[in-house]
Amino acid sequence: xxxxxxxxxxxxSEAEPTRRSFFNILWIGLGLVxxxxxxAVAFAFLRPRKSKAPGExxxxxxxxxxxxxxxxxxxxxFVRGKFYLAxxxxxxxxxxxxxxxxxxxxxxxxxxxxxxxxxxxxxAFDITGNVIDAPAPxxxxxxxxxxxxxxxxxxxxxPIKRSAFRVEQVTYPKKKV
Amino acid sequence: xxxNSVMPDRLSLLQRICxxxxxxxxxxxxxxxxxxSFFNTLVLHFRPRxxxxxxxxxxxxWGLGGMAVVLVCMLFATGLMLKFIYQPVPDRAYESIIHxxxxxxxxxxxxxxxxxxxxxxLIIVFFHFLRVFFTGAFxxxxxxxxxxxxAMFLAVLTSNITGYLLPWDQLAFWAITIxxxxxxxxxxxxxxxxxxxxxxxxxxxxxxxxxxxxxTAVIPACLLILMPFHFWRVRKAGGLVVPRxxxxxxxxxxxSVPSIPNLILRELVVAVMLIAVIMVAAVIFxxxxxxxxxxxxxxxxxxxxxxxxxxxxxxxxxxxxxxxxIIPVLMLIALVSIPYFNYQTETAxxxxxxxxxRRMAAVAALVAIIFTPIGIVADEFVIDFAAWMPGLxxxxxxxxxxxxxxxxxxxxxxxxxxxxxxxxxxxxxxxIFVLFVVAFIxxxxxxxWFRGRGMALMWPWEY
Ligand code: HEM
Ligand code: HEM
Ligand code: FES
Numbered sequence: 001x002x003x004x005x006x007x008x009x010x011x012x013s014e015a016e017p018t019r020r021s022f023f024n025i026l027w028i029g030l031g032l033v034x035x036x037x038x039x040a041v042a043f044a045f046l047r048p049r050k051s052k053a054p055g056e057x058x059x060x061x062x063x064x065x066x067x068x069x070x071x072x073x074x075x076x077x078f079v080r081g082k083f084y085l086a087x088x089x090x091x092x093x094x095x096x097x098x099x100x101x102x103x104x105x106x107x108x109x110x111x112x113x114x115x116x117x118x119x120x121x122x123x124a125f126d127i128t129g130n131v132i133d134a135p136a137p138x139x140x141x142x143x144x145x146x147x148x149x150x151x152x153x154x155x156x157x158x159p160i161k162r163s164a165f166r167v168e169q170v171t172y173p174k175k176k177v
Numbered sequence: 178x179x180x181n182s183v184m185p186d187r188l189s190l191l192q193r194i195c196x197x198x199x200x201x202x203x204x205x206x207x208x209x210x211x212x213x214s215f216f217n218t219l220v221l222h223f224r225p226r227x228x229x230x231x232x233x234x235x236x237x238x239w240g241l242g243g244m245a246v247v248l249v250c251m252l253f254a255t256g257l258m259l260k261f262i263y264q265p266v267p268d269r270a271y272e273s274i275i276h277x278x279x280x281x282x283x284x285x286x287x288x289x290x291x292x293x294x295x296x297x298x299l300i301i302v303f304f305h306f307l308r309v310f311f312t313g314a315f316x317x318x319x320x321x322x323x324x325x326x327x328a329m330f331l332a333v334l335t336s337n338i339t340g341y342l343l344p345w346d347q348l349a350f351w352a353i354t355i356x357x358x359x360x361x362x363x364x365x366x367x368x369x370x371x372x373x374x375x376x377x378x379x380x381x382x383x384x385x386x387x388x389x390x391x392x393t394a395v396i397p398a399c400l401l402i403l404m405p406f407h408f409w410r411v412r413k414a415g416g417l418v419v420p421r422x423x424x425x426x427x428x429x430x431x432x433s434v435p436s437i438p439n440l441i442l443r444e445l446v447v448a449v450m451l452i453a454v455i456m457v458a459a460v461i462f463x464x465x466x467x468x469x470x471x472x473x474x475x476x477x478x479x480x481x482x483x484x485x486x487x488x489x490x491x492x493x494x495x496x497x498x499x500x501x502x503i504i505p506v507l508m509l510i511a512l513v514s515i516p517y518f519n520y521q522t523e524t525a526x527x528x529x530x531x532x533x534x535r536r537m538a539a540v541a542a543l544v545a546i547i548f549t550p551i552g553i554v555a556d557e558f559v560i561d562f563a564a565w566m567p568g569l570x571x572x573x574x575x576x577x578x579x580x581x582x583x584x585x586x587x588x589x590x591x592x593x594x595x596x597x598x599x600x601x602x603x604x605x606x607x608x609i610f611v612l613f614v615v616a617f618i619x620x621x622x623x624x625x626w627f628r629g630r631g632m633a634l635m636w637p638w639e640y
Contacts, residue, residue, distance in 0.1 A: 046373070079473055098473075103358030105351065105475035119477030120355065121493070121632045134563070135493070137571065 064095075064152040067173045075109045075127060081156045083143055084109060084116075086127050092170035095154040096129045097141035107140075116140070128165035138163045145171040217437055225412060227433040228440050232417040237312065240447035241305035247448045248298040249400060251455065252336075255291040256393065263343065265389035267382050270345035271469045278466070285463060292464030293455055295337055299484055302333055310515070310610065311538075313525040313603075314418040320516035322410040325403055327512060332399050334484065339392035341482050342385065350470035351479040353388075354380055355489070362497035379472070418526045427523050477630055486624025487617050493632060494556050496576030503580070508613070515610075521601040534604040537594060541608040544590060545615035552583075553623055557634050587612065 062081040070076060070087040077084055077098070086094045096116075098107050105120035115132060116125040124133035129140035141159035145152060150173065162169065188196065199218070231237075262281060264273040277284040306326065309315060315323040342353040357380065360371040376383025411417065419430055467476075481489045491500040524530040529538050562574040569578075590612065595605055629635040 082472075103355045104361075105354065105479055106473055108474075119475045119630075120351075120479040137497070 060155070060157045062154045062156055064154055067147065067150045067152060070152075073114075073127070075111075077109065078154075081154060083154060083156060085152070085154065086129075088127065088170060090172075092172045093145050093147070093152060094128060094170055095143040095145050095156075096125075097143065097159050099141070100136060101131075101138050101140060102136040130165045139165055142169055147171060147173050220437060220441060223408075224436050224440060225416065227435050228416055229419050229431060230434045230439075231419050231421075231431045233434070233439055233443060234420060235443075237308075237417065237420045239304070239308055240443075241301055241308055243444050243447050244301045244451050245298060245305055246404070247451050248294045248301060248455075249404070251294045251452070252291060252298065253397065255287050255294070256397075258287050259291060260393055265343070265385050267345060267385055267470070270343065270385060274344050274346075274466060286459055289459035289462070289464050290455060291340075293458045293462070295340055296483075297455065297458075298333055299337055302330055306330060307614070311529055311607075312418055312420065313527060313530060315516040316520065316523070316525045317516075318414045319410070319418065319525075322407060322414065323516045324513060325407050325410060329400065329403050329407065332396050332403065336392060336396045336400075337484065338482065339388040339396070342380075342388045343392065344466055345385065345470045346467040347470055347474075347476055348465060348467040350380065350472070351475055352482050353384070354475075355479060355481050356485060357384075359488075359492070359497070359501050362501050364498065364502065420528070421526045423527050423531045425527075427526070478628065478632060480624070480628070483621070483625050487621035490553070490620040490624035490628070494553070495579055496572050498572060499576040499580055503576075515606075518602070518606065520603050520606075522603050524603050530603045530607055531601075533598055533600060534607055537598055537600060537604050537608040538611045540594065541590075541611035542615045545612050545619065548586070549616045549619040550623075553620075554634070 060081075062078060062083075064076075064078065064081075064085050070085065070093070072087050072091050073089045075084050075086045082098055084096045084098055086096055088094065099105075100107050100116075100118040100120065100123055102118065102121055102123050105118050107116040107118055107125065109115075110117050114127060116129075118124065118136070121135055122133060123131065123136035125136070125140055126132050129142065131137075131139060139162055141161055143159060144155045146155070147153075259277070262273055262277045262284070264270060274288070277288060281287075309323065309326065338353070338356060342349045357371055357374055360374060361367045363370060372378060374384075374387070375381075376387050421427065421429065480486065488500065488505070491504060494500070495504070522530075524534070527534075529535040556579070560579075562569070562578050563571065566574055587609070591605060591609060594600065594608055598604070600608075623634075626637045627634055629639060
């Protein structure tokens with residue numbers, strides 16, 4: 001509504017901006033700043049929360065049990081922690097995420113065939129989490145394990161991504177003295 | 178002025194109230210014919226006073242745009258009702274749907290109408306999109322309305338996806354797990370976007386409330402803005418594109434006829450028939466509801482919703498980077514640029530551009546119908562670049578290589594057809610469009626009906 005007169009005025013005196021055109025620019029500038037602020041607030045508001053309050057986090061460190069409970073070459077499901085505890089043939093432990101790396105289905109452990117077989121698109125993983133059948137692009141995520149006094153604890157706060165199994169990822173109980 | 182207007186105090190109370198709301202209705206007694214005039218003036222606020230007679234032909238629009246409007250209205254009406262009962266938290270969502278179905282009078286029916294309207298809307302909008310393309314209704318001055326249309330298509334698609342999660346049953350939970358799982362493969366922003374959409378790393382309470390907000394507020398608001406914009410652009414373009422025979426002069430226009438009753442009656446008939454069909458479907462077929470969502474157990478097979486079956490099928494043949502990012506983004510760019518190519522001839526209003534265009538479109542459809550299934554079957558049982566060339570990375574063996582083969586096929590097709598028919602670019606672009614659309618439809622059909630346990634290829638009756 002106001003723009004028409006200002007436009008004609010601006011044309012008349014392009015070199016020296018009038019007071020009105022100065023204020024127009026000021027208003028537009030302030031308006032843009034306000035818009036940017038609103039957008040920033042909206043984004044900050046919608047951004048997924050970072051980790052929760054520190055007190056709650058201890059819930060996510062799961063005590064799996066004593067070392068002897070798990071026989072070598074076996075896989076045990078932990079439903080609450082959403083992971084599988086795998087004990088390899090050599091006695092080492094791996095905590096594997098139960099989420100298929102393809103598109104996120106939950107993997108069941110097939111006892112007889114000794115593999116994780118995804119019901120969704122047919123990916124399969126071995127006991128170390130390595131891919132045996134595509135389409136999954138990488139090995140299962142793992143969680144850090146600590147073994148204190150022969151008790152196994154799994155920290156499920158943050159899954160660790162990996163492309164394939166390597167021996168360094170395995171946690172071994174201390175050798176008997 | 179004085180003579181024209183009726184003095185309000187000589188009217189009955191009802192008439193005076195009417196007058197206070199719509200003063201215009203009583204201004205010219207000659208034009209007024211009982212309550213009809215009130216209806217007429219109301220209608221003429223948002224429909225044109227007269228339209229080109231030829232645009233009324235059913236074989237121009239097939240009533241598709243009007244059907245989309247009716248379906249959106251039904252979705253709003255039933256959606257608002259569902260909102261009174263539905264509770265968007267994981268512990269209550271499924272139970273509230275059960276409560277709705279078992280304890281509320283007509284609860285199941287309302288849910289069914291919403292379900293079928295939502296799914297059928299997607300099909301109708303797709304057909305509307307095809308009719309607009311094949312009648313050349315995207316040329317100037319309708320270019321931008323094509324873009325608005327695409328935006329609405331995305332809105333309707335998003336609405337369907339977000340609505341899909343709300344019942345919080347096994348079907349919903351795993352389909353959305355897979356759909357949002359696809360985001361992870363987008364280069365760079367994938368992880369961030371996935372977290373944003375899910376409201377965390379897993380699907381849970383945050384996801385449900387985000388989807389609920391998008392479904393019942395964001396998208397409805399977008400549609401309420403875009404739809405009037407869309408219709409206004411139709412009016413600004415001087416009404417619909419005028420249909421004509423291939424060799425007819427583009428400037429020839431027929432007579433105008435008043436919209437009341439010519440246009441309005443046709444629209445009402447289409448609306449009533451569509452509503453009847455939806456009601457019958459809603460009475461006979463219940464909206465599916467599986468067991469309550471269980472994050473620990475994926476059903477086999479777990480499929481994406483039917484409108485993503487095509488993408489899911491692509492995913493079985495191409496590296497995710499190609500199936501989920503490169504190919505869809507290229508398609509989107511192509512769709513957006515369709516109205517902005519430099520076309521050699523004026524084809525607006527001619528079905529399939531010309532006689533030659535019709536033949537070429539038929540050839541393209543035939544080629545797609547033959548080669549898409551062959552490609553799918555060959556890739557499933559014979560072709561395995563990853564095993565033949567173990568040295569290559571998966572992006573090359575599952576992405577670049579098969580994509581190059583497909584691209585080479587398309588270029589060969591384009592070249593052959595162009596040579597055989599000496600076509601204008603209107604016709605060649607159209608034939609490529611047909612090729613893609615038919616291939617996409619076949620991929621979708623394969624994904625819906627020919628994929629069984631573990632996503633293996635099989636006949637529908639085998640599983
Ligand atoms: C919710 C989705 C949509 C609704 C409710 C809608 C509604 C309508 C209606 C009522 C018309 C008038 C005539 C007719 O029935 O064809 C129309 C015309 C048109 N629509 Fe849509 N539409 C939608 C989506 C789309 C899409 C996806 C496109 C294309 C990408 C599109 C492009 C157009 C164009 C270009 C016209 C003008 C056609 C002409 O002049 O002949 N619309 N739309
Ligand atoms: C273009 C518009 C819309 C489309 C395509 C759409 C689609 C859908 C779909 C496919 C479902 C899943 C139904 C099922 O299979 O169980 C759904 C559910 C739902 N929608 Fe919509 N919807 C639309 C608009 C709305 C609006 C405007 C509202 C309310 C303001 C709404 C509220 C709901 C609610 C509460 C549910 C959950 C109830 C249920 O799942 O049965 N919808 N919608
Ligand atoms: S989600 Fe496991 S194979 Fe697709």
